Amino acid sequence: MFAVELGDGAQLRPLEPRHADEFLRHMDRGREFIGRFIGLADAVSDPASSRAFLRSYAEKAMADSGRIYGIWLDGTLVGGVLFRTMDVEQGTAEAGCWLEPAAVGRGLITRAARRIIDWVIDERDIHRVEWLVSSGNTPSIAVARRLGMQRDGVLRGARLHRGQRADLEVWSILAPEWRAARVLPPTSG
Template structure:
């Protein structure tokens, strides 16, 4: 398995695979309340079977080139991740996302990891538009979108239901020419 260094602090980005379901579930359990404020991962994966099934769905997405999931490890412990929830290479679009347990927040891990996967999507897979969907209440995730050089495209009003509460979704994106220009600068 490969690992990509995310900097001098020992953080690594690696594929997250079904055989790691137990580690993934333990990670979610450590941060369940924090993660589930905005991201339904913690609600979807509540035991080992559901965690394994979730990771298997992403293994199938990787096999069909329609999505990917990667874990972020610090000092050998899974603390979060980034993913392409959707990827359509024919249309050149992908939706990226992230999550972290509270002990890993505020260290720039998601920004660094998202840069790696967006760069791969643009340069290797020919993705033209990478989208970031976020609750307007999730300031940390909005700040990641800004640090990634994304532009706020708009607001989908009342389009999402999370834990029985209807909410809005901000759409942020970066286009391949913008991504390349920012990297060159």
């Protein structure tokens, strides 16, 4: 197992099925906050669904079609980043994130996302990394901007979440853009 230091007492580590109980406790602490824009909080609601969710990502990792990483702050799981999808043959991946309220405002998601995007571009030769986000999720849109992503467009009414339709923004960065941005000083966050 590996751990990547994110600074300020935070670490990025693979989130594995053995973390199911801890993952569920984390979801319980942040369920309403996390669930405002993404379905993860509704999908992980009991021990069985927590194990199944993490098992599905272990299977994706084995198939090289996705990854999931937890963010631990002072030893407590507080959020995560993932590649919801990865298509190595086509050179595309969709990144995403979540965070519980206690960890907001520390730049953890931006730092963690930078690490996984570095990995997927450098090690897996992914050409395009996408970030799909509800138009109302301004913190996640701010992360996409800090990562240097461009807004490709808006899929109107594309997401049904908790009985409500929402527009879905598609943000992306291409490998040459990502590599060029690494020679510049990083933005804060």
